[in-house]
Amino acid sequence: xxxxxxxxxxxxxxxxxxxxxxxxxxxxxxxxxxxxxxxxxxxxxxxxxxxxxxxxxxxxxxxxxxxxxxxxxxxxxxxxxxxxxxxxxxxxxxxxxx
Numbered sequence: 559x560x561x562x563x564x565x566x567x568x569x570x571x572x573x574x575x576x577x578x579x580x581x582x583x584x585x586x587x588x589x590x591x592x593x594x595x596x597x598x599x600x601x602x603x604x605x606x607x608x609x610x611x612x613x614x615x616x617x618x619x620x621x622x623x624x625x626x627x628x629x630x631x632x633x634x635x636x637x638x639x640x641x642x643x644x645x646x647x648x649x650x651x652x653x654x655x656x
Contacts, residue, residue, distance in 0.1 A: 559589075559653055559654065559655055559656070560593050560633060560653070560654040560656065561602065561648070561650045561651060561652070561653050561654075562586050562589065562590060562651065562652045562653075562654075563585055563649065563652075564582065564586050564649070564650060564652075565648065565649050565650070566580035566581060566582060566630070566643050566647060566648075566650065567580065567581075567630060567645065567646070567647045568580055568637075568642060568643065568645065568646050568647070568648070569581070569644055569645075570644045573628070576650055577631060577652055578601070578630070578632045578633075578634075578644060579630060579631055580630045580632060580650065581622060581625055581627055581628075581630075581631045582627055582628045582629070582630060582652075583627075584587050584609070584626075584627050585609075585617075586652075587626075587627035587628040588627075590606075590619065590628060590652065590654060591604075591628065592602065593656065594651035594654060594656075595656075599618065600618065601620060602621040603620050603621075604618060604619045604628070604646065604654075605617075605618055605652060605655075606618065606619055606652050606654055607652070607655075608630065608650055608651065608652055608653070609650065609651040609653070610632075610636060610640050610642070610648050610649070610650045610651075611639075611640045612639075612640075613636050613639050613640055615633075615636060616638070617630070617631065617633075618631075619652075624628040630650070630652075633648065
């Protein structure tokens with residue numbers, strides 16, 4: 559298992575649905591993409607486990623066409639449990655099973 563710890567600012571998608579995301583720092587995104595080469599799911603998503611605070615969940619990272627990096631969606635239940643909102647920059651751990 560590979561483990562990456564980083565911080566990232568939460569932002570809200572301006573389109574329909576009000577989705578919240580963290581754009582992974584470019585250096586971490588590049589390392590994760592390299593480690594997971596050939597493991598992409600539909601839409602280029604990559605299955606990972608994420609930990610923020612005391613919350614751990616399985617999710618997917620998605621390619622970001624704008625930055626060329628990766629996006630982490632933060633569902634409402636996680637944001638509520640960890641008391642997070644847009645503009646916050648939590649420490650997160652991304653775990654990759656190879």
